[in-house]
Amino acid sequence: MNRSQLEHILKLHHREAYIWARQCCQFDDELAKDMLQQSYLKILEGKAKLKDATKVKTWLFSIIRYTCIDSLRKGNRLQALGEKDDFIEPEKDTEELNFEAILSQLPTMQREVITSVFYHQMTIAESAEILQISLGTARTHYERGKKKLKELILKSQILEYHGK
Template sequence: MGSAAAGVSAEELERLHPDAFGWALSLAGGDRSEAEELLQSAYLRILTGTARFEGRSRLRTWLFGVVRTVCRERRRQAAVRRLARLRWLAPGEPVDPAPGPAELAERSGRAARTREALARLSARQREVLHLVFYQELTIEEAGAVVGISAGSARTHYERGKQRLRRLLAEEGT
């Protein structure tokens, strides 16, 4: 694997890979295959030079921003495809298929309960909380990744934190 364009090497990406996977998993709502596809697209953009790191932030923060951009684009494309399917074809595949036995077993753990509670928050609250608690970014950095002001990020953080605590308490965690 060769070095990347725009100064980001594959080695640097590999070092940040576990954190990036956690972020992608959060954006994908816990869907592992979706998270892997998100990361594949993001890494290819970086390694081919389509996405360029210009050093205006930390590499880690910038990488999270790229992954988030890819996620938003894929969601937009999926929405367009769903719309086209609704318009031209018979009802498409089920949007939320029933979980399999393996997934049900996995959901029984505490981490899975945390993930389920996070899924009930708004997207902004979930993203800010993940970046602050999971990735240990500052609230300002989290705001920069999500593309909102520090003040707005703090509001999402406080409200999300209260709601998550309540949800976890309800579930007996």
């Protein structure tokens, strides 16, 4: 596959790829942008090769996921001095459910299966391929994740209703 074809694929899936990178980086925007850029460089430099053209999205998401994992494992969390220490989180609107916060409470594998299926319209089988787990394991994470997510949303709504 030549460079212009790869660039076309990256442009076509950029929005979803960014959202996936954000999820893989625990919703850290700047880290997600860095990881996405590193992933794109791997692809354009030929370090990651597409073997099956029918699985472009799965291939792209796998590269992003493992780029994020490698970076986090190596401790490459880039941070300017004092950036996080001096930052004050703005207050959230109590009427609005914070789905990122709720999703972040799920175990990692459940969160990744749920987000790939619900937000990226993938099948459980495609999700399993990206996460390199068996289909049965992915189904288990999916079902448990849905159940836990429902509990967390209901709990959040109850707390919100009671003003806590």
